[in-house]
Amino acid sequence: MGRLMPQLEFRWVSWLRVRAAPPPLQEYTEHEDGALTAWCVETSKLLNLTELSRRVRVSWNSRMRTTAGRAWWPDRMIELNPKLKTLPPEELWRTLKHELAHLVAYERAGRHHTGPHGPEWQAACAELGIPDEQPYHTLPFKSRKMKRNYSYVCPHCLATMRRVKPIRRMVACYACCRKYNNGTYHSRFRLIEQKH
Ligand SMILES: [Zn+2]
Ligand SMILES: [Zn+2]
Secondary structure, X not given: OOOOOHHHOOEOOOHHHOOOOOOOHXXXXXXXXXXXXXXXXXXXXXXXXXXXXXXXXXXEOOOOOOEOEEEEOOOOEEEEOHHHHHOOHHHHHHHHHHHHHHHHHHHHHHHHOOOOOOHHHHHHHHHOOXXXXXXXXXXXXXXXXXXXXXXXXXXXXXXXXXXXXXXXXXXXXXXXXHHXXXXXXXXXXXXXXXXX
């Protein structure tokens, strides 16, 4: 697991534990995302949740720091952290679905709800296409995660290869082994780690 910069760390916060009131409606509608709201409206209709489809709204809240998303009940509002725009789009969709799943769970179970990330929420996540969603986790930062830290060179053709993780086993240059040794390993082409 790569290191994450602290300021890029996101954590899910149970929205039930958020005691403060949702943002004022005026401020909220100013930053509303029409396309994401429309998606939630349509999805709620497909799930036959009429009241939710009428009232659900999605907006961006630039004051959110460590939280990726939040859902408000009974306001049926979803707030998203604008930092999500800098991440791969699947992170935004996963966050949106995670939060909508909270509203779906409450719309269905009401006060019989068994907890913010209980079975109702998990079932809603599965219906929304994120069956393995976790209540709390950090968002991956692709550029850092995919950073290739180790480089190796073939002593024969001098081709260099980069890897995220160090190579533990003996690995030889595939091109040279194929060209000169019928595709089988030969120590003559064994990759050498380059120190930098
Ligand atoms: Zn949650
Ligand atoms: Zn080679």
